[in-house]
Amino acid sequence: MRIEWIDKDKVKIRVENEKDLFTLYKIINPSDILSGYDYRTIEFEKGKEKKKVWIKIEVERVKFSEYGDSLRINGKILEASEIVVGKYHTFDIRIGSEIILEKKFTKFDIEELEKATKKRKEIYVLSLDNRNIALAKISDRIEIIIEEEVNIPKEDLNRDSIYKQKLSNVIKKIEEKPEILVIVGPVFYPDYFEEYIREKLGEDIKILKFRVSQGGINGVIEFSKRKEYLDTLKEYEILELNKIIDDFIKSMLNGMVVMGLEKVKEYAEIGNIDYLLISEDFYKKMKEDGKINIILNIIDMVEKTKGKIYFIYKNIENYELINKFGIVAKIKYKI
Known part of the structure; x- marks a missing residue:
C-alpha cells in the first residue's frame, strides 16, 4: 500500500495487493468519507452517458465481493464533478485503485496503515540451474549477494559433487540463518538439491520451492515479479x-x-x-x-x-x- 497524508484527517491511498484490501476493510466504517474517480451515468440536456467522474460518498456499507478480490464500499453521494443519476454509489476497490479517505483516524487506524506501508521483510532466494547459482535478498529492492558460474561438462563423472561444492560456496554467504529460504529454478533443481541445502543450513529451516524458467540472477528477477513472491511474504506473517x-x-x-x-x-x-x-x-x-x-x-x-x-x-x-x-x-x- 502507498499512502500520502493530505492532513491529519485525510489520506490518499493506493491499493497494491490483496492484503491492502483487508487493511481498508478494517479501518473504513460507516460515516467515513470516501472519494475517488469511478464510472457513473451522468445527465446531459439531450440524454445520458456513462463516463469517469470524481465522486465523494459518506460510507454506509463495507463488504467484500463474492470472490474476495475486491472491496465494495457503498454510500450516499455527497459531491460529484458532474450531475450524476441516482443518490448512492458503490466503489469497487481493487488492486491498483486510488482513493481518498477522510475520518477521525484512531491509533488503531494509523497503526494498520503503517503496517501496510512498512518496509517488506527480507527474503533470501537461492536460484539454481545448470549454468548459474545465485543468492539474493529481496525486500523493497533486489540485492544480489553472489552469483556462481557452473558450466560443468555433462560427461564429467564428478558433476554432482562439483555442483554441490559450488552450491556450498554460495550458501556460506548467508550471514544469518533465515526463517524462510526460497529455492527457485527450472525442472528438478529445487527438489533435487533441497536435502543438501538442509544439511548445510539445518533440518528445521522452512523452505519454499517454486519453478522459474531459469536459474541465476534471471531466476531471482523472475520470482520477484510473480505472485509466489507475495505468497512468501504472507508466510512470514503466518509464522509470527x-x-x-x-x-x-x-x-x-x-x-x-x-x-x-x-x-x-x-x-x-x-x-x-x-x-x-x-x-x-x-x-x-x-x-x-x-x-x-x-x-x-x-x-x-x-x-x-x-x-x-x-x-x-x-x-x-x-x-x-x-x-x-x-x-x-x-x-x-x-x-
Missing part, C-alpha cells in the same frame, strides 16, 4: 501469528486468558489485557451486523493500556480455536 497463538495456548493452561466478547470487554475496561486476538470471520460478522463499534471500542481500550491487537486469518494454525469464540485475549494478571 503462529508464535502468538502458541503463546496463547500455553497461557490457557495457566488460566491467563479470557474468551468471548463479554469477558474480553470486561477485562478491557479495567486495562487487564496483554494482547487481543480477533478472528477474520468474527470481525466481518460484527461489521456486517452493524456492531463493529463494540469491537472498535474494545480495541481502543486495549491500545490505551498498551495492549496489542492481532487479526487471525483463516490460513493460520488453530484458527478454529480462535474463531470458536471470535475474540479472545491474554490477560496481564489474574483477578
Whole structure:
C-alpha cells in the first residue's frame, strides 16, 4: 500500500495487493468519507452517458465481493464533478485503485496503515540451474549477494559433487540463518538439491520451492515479479501469528486468558489485557451486523493500556480455536 497524508484527517491511498484490501476493510466504517474517480451515468440536456467522474460518498456499507478480490464500499453521494443519476454509489476497490479517505483516524487506524506501508521483510532466494547459482535478498529492492558460474561438462563423472561444492560456496554467504529460504529454478533443481541445502543450513529451516524458467540472477528477477513472491511474504506473517497463538495456548493452561466478547470487554475496561486476538470471520460478522463499534471500542481500550491487537486469518494454525469464540485475549494478571 502507498499512502500520502493530505492532513491529519485525510489520506490518499493506493491499493497494491490483496492484503491492502483487508487493511481498508478494517479501518473504513460507516460515516467515513470516501472519494475517488469511478464510472457513473451522468445527465446531459439531450440524454445520458456513462463516463469517469470524481465522486465523494459518506460510507454506509463495507463488504467484500463474492470472490474476495475486491472491496465494495457503498454510500450516499455527497459531491460529484458532474450531475450524476441516482443518490448512492458503490466503489469497487481493487488492486491498483486510488482513493481518498477522510475520518477521525484512531491509533488503531494509523497503526494498520503503517503496517501496510512498512518496509517488506527480507527474503533470501537461492536460484539454481545448470549454468548459474545465485543468492539474493529481496525486500523493497533486489540485492544480489553472489552469483556462481557452473558450466560443468555433462560427461564429467564428478558433476554432482562439483555442483554441490559450488552450491556450498554460495550458501556460506548467508550471514544469518533465515526463517524462510526460497529455492527457485527450472525442472528438478529445487527438489533435487533441497536435502543438501538442509544439511548445510539445518533440518528445521522452512523452505519454499517454486519453478522459474531459469536459474541465476534471471531466476531471482523472475520470482520477484510473480505472485509466489507475495505468497512468501504472507508466510512470514503466518509464522509470527503462529508464535502468538502458541503463546496463547500455553497461557490457557495457566488460566491467563479470557474468551468471548463479554469477558474480553470486561477485562478491557479495567486495562487487564496483554494482547487481543480477533478472528477474520468474527470481525466481518460484527461489521456486517452493524456492531463493529463494540469491537472498535474494545480495541481502543486495549491500545490505551498498551495492549496489542492481532487479526487471525483463516490460513493460520488453530484458527478454529480462535474463531470458536471470535475474540479472545491474554490477560496481564489474574483477578
